[in-house]
Amino acid sequence: MEIQKAKEQVILAGKMLIEKGLIARTWGNVSCRINQDQFVITPSGKAYESLTPDDIVLVNIKDLSYEGDVKPSSEKGIHMEVYKHLPDINFVIHTHQVNASVVSTLGVDVVPLSSKHSAIGSCIPIAGYALPGTKKLRKNISYTLDSFHSKAVLMAKHGALCFGRDLEESFMIANMVEEACEAFLLDYCNQVYNKSCTSLDEINGLYLKKYQTDEPTAINIDAYVSERVGNTINLYEGKEEQLVSKIDLISGQVNFGKYLPEGELHRLIYHSRPDIKSIVHSKEEDILTVSRVGKTIYPLLDDFAQIIGPYMGCAVYSREKPFETAKDVVKALKKNNGVFIRNNGALCCGPCKKDAYAAELVAIKGCKAWIAASVFGNVQPINKIEARLMNFVYKNKYSKESTVKD
Numbered sequence: 001m002e003i004q005k006a007k008e009q010v011i012l013a014g015k016m017l018i019e020k021g022l023i024a025r026t027w028g029n030v031s032c033r034i035n036q037d038q039f040v041i042t043p044s045g046k047a048y049e050s051l052t053p054d055d056i057v058l059v060n061i062k063d064l065s066y067e068g069d070v071k072p073s074s075e076k077g078i079h080m081e082v083y084k085h086l087p088d089i090n091f092v093i094h095t096h097q098v099n100a101s102v103v104s105t106l107g108v109d110v111v112p113l114s115s116k117h118s119a120i121g122s123c124i125p126i127a128g129y130a131l132p133g134t135k136k137l138r139k140n141i142s143y144t145l146d147s148f149h150s151k152a153v154l155m156a157k158h159g160a161l162c163f164g165r166d167l168e169e170s171f172m173i174a175n176m177v178e179e180a181c182e183a184f185l186l187d188y189c190n191q192v193y194n195k196s197c198t199s200l201d202e203i204n205g206l207y208l209k210k211y212q213t214d215e216p217t218a219i220n221i222d223a224y225v226s227e228r229v230g231n232t233i234n235l236y237e238g239k240e241e242q243l244v245s246k247i248d249l250i251s252g253q254v255n256f257g258k259y260l261p262e263g264e265l266h267r268l269i270y271h272s273r274p275d276i277k278s279i280v281h282s283k284e285e286d287i288l289t290v291s292r293v294g295k296t297i298y299p300l301l302d303d304f305a306q307i308i309g310p311y312m313g314c315a316v317y318s319r320e321k322p323f324e325t326a327k328d329v330v331k332a333l334k335k336n337n338g339v340f341i342r343n344n345g346a347l348c349c350g351p352c353k354k355d356a357y358a359a360e361l362v363a364i365k366g367c368k369a370w371i372a373a374s375v376f377g378n379v380q381p382i383n384k385i386e387a388r389l390m391n392f393v394y395k396n397k398y399s400k401e402s403t404v405k406d
Contacts, residue, residue, distance in 0.1 A: 001090070006032040006040045007056040009167050013093060014048035022097040022174055027303065028159065029073035032167070033083055033090040037061055041079055044071040074133040078141045078155075082163050085145040091170040092163040096303055098365050099181035099200075100160035105300040105369045106188075107378045111154070117180040120173055121150035124180065129156035131386060132302050152177045157382055158302050185372060192376055200368075204289040207371045211293045221319055221344050223281035226266045227353050233270060235263050261322035268326045269333060269349070276337075276349045278356035283345035286367040287360075291340040297370045298381035304366035305387035306394035307359050308348075309336030312366070316342040338363050 001009075013030045022028075031041035040056045042048070057072035059065070061080050066072055073079075079092045103111060104126060111124040125148040130136035137155065144153050151173045153161045160177050164170040182200065189197040193206060225236045228249065235245040235257070245257035247267050254263070266279050290297060296313045299305035304312075313332035317325045329347070333339040337349045337359045348363050350356035373379045381387070 001032065001034055003034055003040065003058065004053060006034055007053040009091070010040055010042060010056050011048075011051045011053070013091070013167050013171065014042060014051060016171060017093065017095065017174070018048055020175065022093075022095045022178065028093070028095045029075050029079070030094075031059075031073075031076075031079040031092045034058070036087065039079060039083055039092075041072045041076050044073050077133070077135070077138040078161060081138055081141045081145060082161065085142065086163070088165065089151075089163045090165055091167050092161065093170050093174050094159065094161050095174055096159040096301075096365075097174065097178050098368060099178045099185065100154055101158070101301055101365055102369045102372050103181045103184055104154045104156050104158060104160075105373050105380070106376060107380055110148075111180060111184045113180055114183070117176050117183075120152050120176055120180065121148070123148065124150055124152050124154055124177060126154040126156055129158075129382075131390065132158065154181075157300060188376060201285070203371055203375050204285065206375045207289060208292060210375060211295070221262055221317060221341065222260075223283050223345060224260070224262050224266070225278070225280050225353070225356075226263075227278040228270045228276070233263070233267055235260065235266065261319040264322045265317060265326045265329060268323075268330055269347070272330045273333070273349070275351060277351050278349065278353040280348045280353075280356045280360050281341075281345060282348055282360045282363065284360070284364050286364050286371060287340075287346045288344075290367045290370060291345050292343050294340070294342045297340075297366070298384075299366065299387050300369040300373055300379070300381055301362075301366055302382070302390060303362050304369075305382055305390045307355075307362045307391075308338040308366065309391050310384055310387040312336060312338045312340060312346070312363070314340035314342055317344065 010030045010032050029042045031039045033039045038058055038060055040058050043055050043057055046055055055070055057066050057070050059072050059076050061083050064076055064080055075094055082089055082092050109126055113120055113123055125144050127140040127144040130140050151163055162170055162174040162177055164173050186197050189203055225241055227234050231249040233247040233249055234243055237244050245260055245263050246255045247263050249270055252267055294314050296311050298311050315328040315332040317329050338346055340346045346363055348356055348359035350359050
């Protein structure tokens with residue numbers, strides 16, 4: 001394919017995947033083969049919405065070399081493996097799509113497919129786990145491609161690799177993988193519990209039934225979004241983010257609006273964590289479900305380890321004792337970017353509002369994976385050392401790169 005057209009196809013695919021919710025922000029990557037020796041791929045750390053042809057990088061299949069100042073995706077190696085093993089494949093999409101990511105944590109070897117999803121193959125194989133961007137991950141992909149005839153591969157605890165003859169087929173495969181993984185989760189639920197599950201929401205109910213404790217119910221608190229601007233905290237409510245309060249970080253004095261106990265909670269977090277500049281209090285259903293059990297969870301997915309941290313603890317917060325219980329929340333948060341509030345969802349944090357919302361997205365998916373793995377009896381978190389390493393690398397390299405370039 002002519003290089004300019006290939007770059008345009010890659011940019012178009014990124015926008016289409018965002019519209020479908022199969023990727024978000026700079027996560028995942030897209031590539032297109034130019035010839036038997038080269039492909040073009042999305043860059044590292046740039047938002048899909050703002051990509052131009054100059055941002056798309058030409059990479060050599062033989063040795064992954066490239067020219068210019070724009071860095072290609074750190075996952076270029078897994079794209080190379082597909083092109084090297086499958087000469088009829090011309091387009092590759094790597095996504096962190098939700099259902100595929102959840103299935104990738106369950107410890108199964110393959111996802112069997114019905115005739116409805118036969119365009120993918122007879123099954124979707126799951127490649128063994130390895131840290132993102134490593135030669136070991138490439139080796140695992142290579143082995144899987146040699147062992148199975150499929151147009152999709154799940155990477156354990158990571159996401160999906162979908163490919164086809166062109167953009168249209170690859171996009172179709174990505175959508176089909178998500179449907180097939182949803183069907184697999186429902187079938188798995190039916191096999192384990194011998195009941196007819198028709199919605200993935202039912203898995204949440206099974207999780208609560210299996211793990212619910214007799215601990216007292218916390219007082220319900222309202223969910224706000226906040227951001228720190230200098231020594232002022234702006235507290236917002238609702239999807240429109242209406243400003244309801246301005247609070248002095250040092251004194252706690254309310255300079256605009258009214259005093260809210262939740263504002264004091266946010267203030268104490270900012271006071272103890274100068275690296276945090278925004279907080280999103282999420283009561284999304286999966287996050288709320290996990291918060292009701294009230295236990296610490298650990299990363300089953302790479303992006304959870306990278307963005308949230310090596311664990312996500314839980315604390316009880318009460319509007320009746322805002323200062324005392326807020327200290328418990330701050331302690332549970334420590335150096336991570338997320339903490340559950342018992343029975344009240346979670347606080348997702350970041351160095352800016354966009355990153356705080358990204359932490360929420362990752363927390364939602366991480367909770368979905370934790371719920372499914374718990375219900376199906378196969379919770380296998382990522383190695384603690386590897387989780388800490390990914391979090392360190394993300395905070396000190398990738399997140400800074402994304403903040404500058406997005």
